[in-house]
Structure formats: C-alpha cells, structure tokens
Amino acid sequence: MSEKNIIQITDLTKVYGDGVKIKALDNVNMTIGRGEFMAIVGPSGSGKSTLLNMIGILDTPTSGTITLDGVDITKASEKERSKMRNQKLGFIFQYHHLLPDFNAVENVMMPLLINGIKPTNARAKAHTMLKEVGLGERINHKPRQLSGGENQRVAIARALANSPEIVIGDELTGNLDSKTSEKIYELLRKLNREHNQTFILVTHDEQMAEKTERIIGLVDGKITEDKST
Amino acid sequence: MFEINIALRHIKARRRQTTFSVIAVALSVAIIIVSMSMLTGFRENIIETTVENQAHITVSPKENEDYISLYHGLESFIREQEGVAAVSSYYKRGAAIQYRHNVEGAVLSGVRPVDEDHVLNVKKDMIAGEFESILGTGNRIILGSKLADKLEVGIDDTVTVSFPGSKPSDFKITGIIQTGTSADETLAYANLEQVQDFYGKSGIVTGIGIRVSDVYAVDPLADRIDRETGYDAESWMEQSSEILNLLNTQRQFVFIFYLMIFAISGFSIANILNMIVMEKVGEIGMLLAMGTSRKSILAIFLLEAGILGIIGVIIGAVLGYVSCILLISYTIPVPPEMYFGLDHLPIRIASENFLIAGAFSMVINILAGINPAHRASKMDPVEAIHSV
Known part of the structure; x- marks a missing residue:
C-alpha cells in the first residue's frame, strides 16, 4: 500500500442474518487516498452505511480485510479498535448525538478526554474547533439551546477534535434544510482543505455528492461506479 | 476521568x-x-x-452430694485464681414464709452480705433498708419486693420462716430488694451463719458464687476450677446458653x-x-x-x-x-x-x-x-x- 493511501479494502464481504442470508457487501475492493473528499452514494439497502460502519470500525466484516493507515483493523483487538476509533476516526451522523447534559464545548472536549488529554488542554482545543465551525460565541450552550444546523456544527467540531485521519459522515445533512446543508458541506470542504483529512460522506443526495472529488456508487453491495468529479 | x-x-x-x-x-x-x-x-x-443478676461462675456440690463442706479451703483456692474478682459462699434452700394468714414459698439464701454484694452487686437493687442490716443481732431477713407485696409486709414487720422438719423461726424484715426480674417473687436473704443454724447445717454451704474481671473469658476459669477441685463449676455462658x-x-x-x-x-x-x-x-x-x-x-x-x-x-x-x-x-x-x-x-x-x-x-x-x-x-x- 502506498503512503498516499490511507484506506485499503480487500474482498470485503458482509452477510447478515442467521436463516435467510442477506449480502450487504459483496466482495468490495477499493483504496482511498489521504486527504480525499469523497462520497458514497446508492439507494437505501445498497450497503453504503454498512461499508461506512466497516471503515469506521463500528462493525466487523464476514470476510475480507480493511487496512487503516497500515493497520489491519479486522484483526485488531476490541481495545485497539476503540483506540483507533478515538484517534484515527471522527464520526458525524444524521442525528448529531451530542450528549444532552453537556454544553457545546464539553461535547467537543469529550473525544479529547477519552483520549486522555488534560481537561484544560482539551477545553482550549475544543474552543478552537468551535471557532473553526463558526460557533465560538456559543460554546456554553447545551444542545437543546442550539438549532439543528448549529448542533451539527458542534458534532463536526467534535469529530475533528482529535485531528483524526479520517472523518466519516453518514447522511449528516439528512435532518437539515438545503440551505443549511449547503453551508455544512462548504464547511466540511474548507476543513478538508485546511487539515488534509480524508472525508468519506455517505449520502443519497446526488447534488451534494457532486460537490465532492470522488463518487463511489454502490448497488446491492457491489461497487457500480467510481468516478472523479 | x-x-x-x-x-x-x-x-x-x-x-x-x-x-x-x-x-x-x-x-x-x-x-x-x-x-x-x-x-x-x-x-x-x-x-x-x-x-449482673447471676454469679459469673457458680460452683455446686460434687455429683451425688448436696453440700460443699470445708468450703473455706475451696473459697481460698478460688480467690487465688487469676481473673477472680470476688467470691461469695451461700447456703440456699427453699423455705416457707408466713405473715398472719399469708404463706408464700421462698428461696432463702444465707450469705455474707459484703461478699454477696461484691459478687452480685445486690446493694443497688435495695429499695428499702440496707443490705448489711442482716449482720445485726437477732434473726433478720431481706425480702424480694414482690414476695413482700404478696405477704403484705414491710420493713420492721416480723415473718415466720419454716421448712419441713424444722422449728419455725421469726425473722425481722430489715430490707426490701427489687432486681426487676421474676426472682423478686421468691427472693429472701439472711445472714449465712443464721441460715446455717436455722437448717442445722453449720460449716457447709450449697454453692459458691464467683465474680470475674472479664466476663467473656469465663469459660477457661470455670473449667480450671472444675478440673482441679472436682466441684461442678459452671459459667454464666453455660447457664445462659439458651x-x-x-x-x-x-x-x-x-x-x-x-x-x-x-x-x-x-x-x-x-x-x-x-x-x-x-x-x-x-x-x-x-x-x-x-x-x-x-x-x-x-x-x-x-x-x-x-x-x-x-x-x-x-x-x-x-x-x-x-x-x-x-x-x-x-x-x-x-x-x-x-x-x-x-x-x-x-x-x-x-x-x-x-x-x-x-x-x-x-x-x-x-x-x-x-x-x-x-x-x-x-x-x-x-x-x-x-x-x-
């Protein structure tokens, strides 16, 4: 694997179900380069979320391997997987999943604290991240005091807090109106350029997908297209 | 964290x-x-x-015997044992006490009041009169409060004490005792020598009460007395095992x-x-x-x-x-x-x-x-x- 590639996926297959087997992913092979800003598209049930969960080390494949930054995560222990999720990956989901009992800055601090970073340092970093996503003035607001778009920005700041190599977004604008979605995408693009992190976004919104550099189409668990835009 | x-x-x-x-x-x-x-x-x-209400160790006569004779020697032997705080020999026996038409059964204990008080701390239970008063001249007796009530007697009254085969004797009441237990219904104290005379058994006792300094370390001491004297020494723990x-x-x-x-x-x-x-x-x-x-x-x-x-x-x-x-x-x-x-x-x-x-x-x-x-x-x- 070249230094340029951060993710190498080989013969990845995921089968669900005990009785009736459903192949969510069928022998997927792909590589993703460092700093890529890409989208995975496909109809629902195509396996795009499954693929994303595999890359995010949230799920394990039935067969095949995934190498993240040189480490075969399919062979990693539970502890190593947790550590990699914390340090190498940032997650943004459709629902922001901010901890409702914590304010914005505390939420952004969380992955840093999990990483064992001192609270004072974590707070400073979290504050910087919130400024970057345009929420420098609202750091003490709790999720219920922020709008949907603002909460998603906090979630983005949180995903980026540990400076992960890979940022994963699963339908991250699914709950937002198109104008806000647009802004969020622009923000992600800006962050991608500034930090040279790899962004993998799952979406069924073709317009949004068009704004990325590379689109991977998935149907019935198989890659049907892989194009640069 | x-x-x-x-x-x-x-x-x-x-x-x-x-x-x-x-x-x-x-x-x-x-x-x-x-x-x-x-x-x-x-x-x-x-x-x-x-x-508090019983001797920590009670020494009783040997098997098949009713009395402890030569009790002075036994008493001094016990006094020498480590952990023994006080020793009191007594002559205890059933008796009938009569006052006018009232007759009640009682357990009459002949004791040396100072010794008995050291072993059983009886003075604190006295509600009338002094415990040492039984040392005075003439037949004197201290009654349990309930026994006194049943006999309808008080201090300075004179009761008649008798037991089968004995000549009834008059005893003057010089004190009332209340332990707060059922013993108050039968309790009667008199001077040891007078009781021994009364029963015609001078020089013998029916038991020896012992007070120890550590009530929870009483069993080994009881065992030792038992073993070395041949008398039956029972600790309060054995007596109260139930x-x-x-x-x-x-x-x-x-x-x-x-x-x-x-x-x-x-x-x-x-x-x-x-x-x-x-x-x-x-x-x-x-x-x-x-x-x-x-x-x-x-x-x-x-x-x-x-x-x-x-x-x-x-x-x-x-x-x-x-x-x-x-x-x-x-x-x-x-x-x-x-x-x-x-x-x-x-x-x-x-x-x-x-x-x-x-x-x-x-x-x-x-x-x-x-x-x-x-x-x-x-x-x-x-x-x-x-x-x-």
Whole structure:
C-alpha cells in the first residue's frame, strides 16, 4: 500500500442474518487516498452505511480485510479498535448525538478526554474547533439551546477534535434544510482543505455528492461506479 | 476521568427521579441502623442483666452430694485464681414464709452480705433498708419486693420462716430488694451463719458464687476450677446458653429481613439505572463510536449506582443516628419488669453498625447497577446510534 493511501479494502464481504442470508457487501475492493473528499452514494439497502460502519470500525466484516493507515483493523483487538476509533476516526451522523447534559464545548472536549488529554488542554482545543465551525460565541450552550444546523456544527467540531485521519459522515445533512446543508458541506470542504483529512460522506443526495472529488456508487453491495468529479 | 463526569451529569439531569432512589437507599440504611442499634442494645442489655443478676461462675456440690463442706479451703483456692474478682459462699434452700394468714414459698439464701454484694452487686437493687442490716443481732431477713407485696409486709414487720422438719423461726424484715426480674417473687436473704443454724447445717454451704474481671473469658476459669477441685463449676455462658443461642438465632433471622430491605432499595437503584440506560442508547452508541472503551461505559453506569448509593448511605447514616438519639430519649410507659427491667428502648449507637449497614448497602447498590451497566457496555454501536 502506498503512503498516499490511507484506506485499503480487500474482498470485503458482509452477510447478515442467521436463516435467510442477506449480502450487504459483496466482495468490495477499493483504496482511498489521504486527504480525499469523497462520497458514497446508492439507494437505501445498497450497503453504503454498512461499508461506512466497516471503515469506521463500528462493525466487523464476514470476510475480507480493511487496512487503516497500515493497520489491519479486522484483526485488531476490541481495545485497539476503540483506540483507533478515538484517534484515527471522527464520526458525524444524521442525528448529531451530542450528549444532552453537556454544553457545546464539553461535547467537543469529550473525544479529547477519552483520549486522555488534560481537561484544560482539551477545553482550549475544543474552543478552537468551535471557532473553526463558526460557533465560538456559543460554546456554553447545551444542545437543546442550539438549532439543528448549529448542533451539527458542534458534532463536526467534535469529530475533528482529535485531528483524526479520517472523518466519516453518514447522511449528516439528512435532518437539515438545503440551505443549511449547503453551508455544512462548504464547511466540511474548507476543513478538508485546511487539515488534509480524508472525508468519506455517505449520502443519497446526488447534488451534494457532486460537490465532492470522488463518487463511489454502490448497488446491492457491489461497487457500480467510481468516478472523479 | 470523563466517566465520573458523565455519571454525575446523568444523575444531575434527572434530579427528581434520582432523589427517589437516594431516599429509598437512605431509608433502608436508616431503618437498618436503628434496628441494628436496638438489637445491639437489647443484646448487650440482656447479657448485662444476665451477667449482673447471676454469679459469673457458680460452683455446686460434687455429683451425688448436696453440700460443699470445708468450703473455706475451696473459697481460698478460688480467690487465688487469676481473673477472680470476688467470691461469695451461700447456703440456699427453699423455705416457707408466713405473715398472719399469708404463706408464700421462698428461696432463702444465707450469705455474707459484703461478699454477696461484691459478687452480685445486690446493694443497688435495695429499695428499702440496707443490705448489711442482716449482720445485726437477732434473726433478720431481706425480702424480694414482690414476695413482700404478696405477704403484705414491710420493713420492721416480723415473718415466720419454716421448712419441713424444722422449728419455725421469726425473722425481722430489715430490707426490701427489687432486681426487676421474676426472682423478686421468691427472693429472701439472711445472714449465712443464721441460715446455717436455722437448717442445722453449720460449716457447709450449697454453692459458691464467683465474680470475674472479664466476663467473656469465663469459660477457661470455670473449667480450671472444675478440673482441679472436682466441684461442678459452671459459667454464666453455660447457664445462659439458651438465651445466648436465642440471641444468635434472632440475629440470623433479622439478617434475612435486612437483606430484603436492602433488596428493595437495590431495586430502586436498578430501576433508575435501567431508565437512564434506556434513554441513553444513542448517547452510548456515540460514546462507543468516539472510542470510549466498553470498560469505561460499564464504569460510567456502575459509578452512577455508586454515587446514588453513597449519597443515600450518608443521608441514611445521619437519619439513622438522629433517629437513634430521638428514640433513646423516648421513655416507654410500661412496667419495668415487662422488658427485662427496661423503661426505654435499649439502643446502643455503635460505629460498627453504621459501617456494616453502609458497606452492605453499597454492595447491594453496586450489584443492582451491574445488570444495567453491563447491558449498556455490550451495546452494538451501530444499532445504538441508529436507534434514535
């Protein structure tokens, strides 16, 4: 694997179900380069979320391997997987999943604290991240005091807090109106350029997908297209 | 230590529900502390009464013999033993006491009052007259309060004492004694020499009472006397084995009740934790996605159980202490003989009871947290995240 590639996926297959087997992913092979800003598209049930969960080390494949930054995560222990999720990956989901009992800055601090970073340092970093996503003035607001778009920005700041190599977004604008979605995408693009992190976004919104550099189409668990835009 | 932070926030955000769990724990701890303090007090009181109202060791005649002759030698031998605080020889026998038309059976004890007081601390029970008064000239007798009531006699009255085959003798009442036990109905004290004369048995006694310095180290001493003299020496522990067994059995029974009370408070902890875990599925999924280890998730919820438990235990301990103080000052309006001579609740505030109740409650609370915490730590992050 070249230094340029951060993710190498080989013969990845995921089968669900005990009785009736459903192949969510069928022998997927792909590589993703460092700093890529890409989208995975496909109809629902195509396996795009499954693929994303595999890359995010949230799920394990039935067969095949995934190498993240040189480490075969399919062979990693539970502890190593947790550590990699914390340090190498940032997650943004459709629902922001901010901890409702914590304010914005505390939420952004969380992955840093999990990483064992001192609270004072974590707070400073979290504050910087919130400024970057345009929420420098609202750091003490709790999720219920922020709008949907603002909460998603906090979630983005949180995903980026540990400076992960890979940022994963699963339908991250699914709950937002198109104008806000647009802004969020622009923000992600800006962050991608500034930090040279790899962004993998799952979406069924073709317009949004068009704004990325590379689109991977998935149907019935198989890659049907892989194009640069 | 982000785990404790999350745990504290979860609790703080649900102040109303968590307050109820804390109250449940606090009440259980308080109830058990009061109950344990009462039991300890009751137990100590019974033992104290038992120890106070009988000789710590009683030496009886050898098998197939009715008397201890040559008791002076035996007495000095016992006095020389280590741990012996006082020795009192007595001649004790049944007798009939008559005053006008009233006749009552009694157990007449001939004693040396100073010795007897050293062994049984009888002076404190005197409600009229002096215990040493029986040393005065002429036949003098001290009666148990109830015996005196039944005979309808008081100080300075003269009663007639007789036993089968003896010539009735008159005794002047010089004191009334009240021990607070059933012995008051039959108790009669007179001077040892006079009683020996009365029964025509000078130079012999029916038993020797011994007081020791350490009441719990009494058995080896009793065994030694038994072995070396051949007389039957029995400790208060042997004599009161039934009551001691009863107290132990009672402790075991009560323990089952404690367990049930703690289980109730444990359920309230389990309940609130289950609620939090159910509400927090998405959050748990996200924490896992952020790289929180399963161990940390387990720790978060166990900490919650622990925090709720410890607040409950502290409040419960204070509540228990205050309740004990209040109950101690409360006087029960009952005749003293009804509760072993007690007129207020025998509560003993002992630190070990607080420690035991607190520690035990904490163990149950943490145990109650294990199931919900384990469930949270075993969640599939993908399912958890998408459950919202």
